Amino acid sequence: xxxxxxxxxxxxxxxxxxxxxxxxxxxxxxxxxxxxxxxxxxxxxxxxxxxxxxxxxxxxxxxxxxxxxxxxxxxxxxxxxxxxxxxxxxxxxxxxxxxxxxxxxxxxxxxxxxxxxxxxxxxxxxxxxxxxxxxxxxxxxxxxxxxxxxxxxxxxxxxxxxxxxxxxxxxxxxxxxxxxxxxxxxxxxxxxxxxxxxxxxxxxxxxxxxxxxxxxxxxxxxxxxxxxxxxxxxxxxxxxxxxxxxxxxxxxxxxxxxxxxxxxxxxxxxxxxxxxxxxxxxxxxxxxxxxxxxxxxxxxxxxxxxxxxxxxxxxxxxxxxxxxxxxxxxxxxxxxxxxxxxxxx
Numbered sequence: 001x002x003x004x005x006x007x008x009x010x011x012x013x014x015x016x017x018x019x020x021x022x023x024x025x026x027x028x029x030x031x032x033x034x035x036x037x038x039x040x041x042x043x044x045x046x047x048x049x050x051x052x053x054x055x056x057x058x059x060x061x062x063x064x065x066x067x068x069x070x071x072x073x074x075x076x077x078x079x080x081x082x083x084x085x086x087x088x089x090x091x092x093x094x095x096x097x098x099x100x101x102x103x104x105x106x107x108x109x110x111x112x113x114x115x116x117x118x119x120x121x122x123x124x125x126x127x128x129x130x131x132x133x134x135x136x137x138x139x140x141x142x143x144x145x146x147x148x149x150x151x152x153x154x155x156x157x158x159x160x161x162x163x164x165x166x167x168x169x170x171x172x173x174x175x176x177x178x179x180x181x182x183x184x185x186x187x188x189x190x191x192x193x194x195x196x197x198x199x200x201x202x203x204x205x206x207x208x209x210x211x212x213x214x215x216x217x218x219x220x221x222x223x224x225x226x227x228x229x230x231x232x233x234x235x236x237x238x239x240x241x242x243x244x245x246x247x248x249x250x251x252x253x254x255x256x257x258x259x260x261x262x263x264x265x266x267x268x269x270x271x272x273x274x275x276x277x278x279x280x281x282x283x284x285x286x287x288x289x290x291x292x293x294x295x296x297x298x299x300x301x302x303x304x305x306x307x308x309x310x311x312x313x314x315x316x317x318x319x320x321x322x323x324x325x326x327x328x329x330x331x332x333x334x335x336x337x338x339x340x341x342x343x344x345x
Contacts, residue, residue, distance in 0.1 A: 001122040001318040004058045006050040009326050014319045015048045016061070016122065024119070024127045026073035031130050033085065038121030039064025039146035040313070040321045040334040041177070042235055043089075043258055047116055048322070051259035055117045062336070063089045063114035064149040065121030066142045078130040084142075085133040088149040088294045091118045092132055106157075106288035113288070122318055124338055134294055137302035147308050147333035148301055151177035152185075153289045155231070156297035158256040159185060161284055162229035166190040171227040172197045173219065173243045174234035175204040177333035178256060181306055182231060183211050185297075188304045196223045198243060200328065207309070207331060222246060231256055238267035240283075244276035252282040310335050 001016040009015065026032040044061045046052045054061075065087040069079045079085060091114040093105035100108050114120045114128070136145045155178040164170055170186055172179045175197050183195055197208035197216040205216035215224055219239045226248040232240050233256045240255060247253055271277070309332025313321040321334045 001060070001315060002058045003048060003054065003061055006048065006053055008049050009045070009323060013323055016318050016322075018316050021123075023125050026071055026076065026127045028073050029075040029077075029130050030073040030127045031069050031076050031079055031085070031133060032071035032125060032127050033065070033067035033087070034070045035065055035067040035121050035124055035126060035338045037066045037142040037146040037338060038062040038336045039150060039177070040318070040325060040336060041150050042325060043150075044115070044322060045235075045326055046259045051261070052116065059116070060119040060121075060123050060126070061115040062121030062123070063087070063116075064146045064151070065114065065126065066136060066145045066149070067121075067126070070125075076130045079133065084136045086136050086145060086149045086294075086298075087114055087121065087126070087128050087133055088153055088289060089113050090132060090289055090291060090294070092129060103290060103292060106290045111288060122315065122336065124315075132291065134291075134298060137298055139302050139305050143310055143312055143335045143337055144308050146335045147177050147181065147310065148298060148306070149294065150289075151333055152181045152301060152306070152308075153294045153297045154178060154256055154286060155182040155233075156185060156300070157289055157293045158182065158231045158254045158286050159189070161254045161286060162231065162252055164190060164193065164229050167192040168228035169194045169196065169225055169248070171195075171223060171230035171243060171246055172208070172213075173199075173230060173232040173239040175199040175208045175216075176233060176330040179231070179233045180207065180211060180309055180332050182233075183208065183213060184304060184306045185300070187212050188300070194225070196225070196227055196246075198223075198239065198246075203331065227251065229254070233257070235261045236267075241267045241271055241276060244271075244281065247281050249279040250281070252284055255283065255285045257286070258288075308333055312337050
């Protein structure tokens with residue numbers, strides 16, 4: 001499913017075209033994957049609508065990829081034919097700059113993103129360096145594993161950036177693909193921590209309570225207790241401003257998004273220093289993920305084990321999945337099943 005030009009989904013509800021392309025050939029230390037599943041992420045909407053556009057067009061989107069190795073480049077040695085692996089948002093980094101050397105390759109100037117700077121997983125085949133592929137724990141089916149590679153990994157990085165301690169209170173704004181995995185993660189890592197959820201729809205709030213949130217209310221509501229940290233997973237600015245009112249003194253709000261949609265920038269004008277930021281409250285963004293984030297999260301997700309809630313679409317239904325995501329028709333994560341066997345390990 002190929003993106004040929006940028007457009008807003010309101011104007012072009014089918015931005016991706018189904019095409020037959022030559023199978024890619026692995027070079028050097030690359031591996032060729034036959035893809036079985038690929039998660040659908042809000043970042044794909046940001047790419048299509050130009051907020052974080054692909055580095056070139058046409059481009060095959062998709063960065064939550066699960067597949068099996070079917071060919072090896074001449075220098076590839078890590079995996080063997082038949083291995084099941086995943087590919088995340090981080091497609092490559094330079095490995096030599098200051099940020100890469102200290103384990104912050106997510107901040108590398110040469111960071112390349114899967115499905116934005118290199119062809120991704122909305123396809124039957126893709127190539128990737130063996131250094132940026134990850135073994136998938138056996139406990140997960142292909143479609144279950146797909147959202148773990150971004151929604152889960154970026155959620156894991158967000159939790160680390162909150163500096164949360166067991167027993168402190170956490171808020172989640174928005175309750176989609178990432179937040180529903182974060183809630184399960186936090187309940188395991190911090191069993192004494194209460195989680196409060198702020199979400200637009202009653203169905204999302206009910207789902208949050210099902211998974212163990214102690215309270216769930218609307219984005220504009222005040223939580224019954226101030227929270228020590230908040231992770232924002234929404235595409236808009238207003239939930240951030242609203243959430244800051246619920247943040248405890250010295251607390252940190254982590255924005256888990258590469259871009260915000262520009263539909264409600266007026267909300268930023270309502271940001272009041274005394275109400276929202278004073279008393280040493282912090283705002284921090286999340287930028288990309290590192291390979292360490294992905295590896296660590298897959299390990300802990302298998303140990304819990306995390307159970308992703310998924311909605312499955314066929315590859316040729318990718319445009320519909322994106323439209324449903326845009327319309328906030330969300331319960332858990334959306335996944336493209338590239339082949340029938342993707343529903344079982």
